[in-house]
Amino acid sequence: MGQITVESCGIEGLKVITPKVFGDERGYFMETYNYNDFKGAGIDRVFVQDNQSSSGKGVLRGLHFQIEHPQAKLVRVVRGEVFDVAVDLREGSATFGQWHGVVLSAENRKQFYIPEGFAHGYLVLSDYAEFCYKCTDFYHPGDEGGLRWNDPDLGIDWPLPEGVELNINERDRNWSGIKEYKKN
Secondary structure, eight states: OOOEEEEEOSSTTOEEEEEOOEEETTEEEOOSOOHHHHHHTTOOOOOOEEEEEEEETTBEEEEEEESSSOOOEEEEEEESEEEEEEEEOOTTOTTTTOEEEEEEETTTOOEEEEOTTEEEEEEEOSSEEEEEEEESSOOOTTOEEEOOTTOTTTOOOOOOOTTOOOBOOHHHHSOOOHHHHHHO
16 A cells, blocks of 8 residues: 555546665566555546557657546656646536646656546657556547647647657547537
8 A cells, every 4th residue: 555656637537656666786676556555645547548659850640639538647757758738628627628647657757647528648768768658447449538738729849859840640640629619
């Protein structure tokens, strides 16, 4: 018990989790998930799917969400470094449309808990990154939604490294902004 430190963010429900790391000359050990520790920190969720992706520097994935089957996510980086962002889309939330970003890396070993009702995306800052995440619901093709990564109404300050060209797929370039989302 007590193998994690949990920091609340300025948006209710978002949490940055830092595991306790035990290391010696052989390397290190840490628990990346322990239901009892997370429940004690107010994250009483059952995760049903684990995903992993790899990307190169400048790749931006997001901002994604599922419409009818929202997912809470517990995200972390096992190699490299990313800037990870969550945008509050919860109807009636005092922080609707606000975002929070955190640097996740293999070195800092931080995790980011994102509850249901948020759009999520990340930008790879290192030459290469491997990104892992747990989800509370399964992926449902056809249930995808998204927000435009550079929507001026969101004002996300993506820290694109100098001289690096952004690499983003066509679908993610064409999502609508938060104003259009509110209308629907």
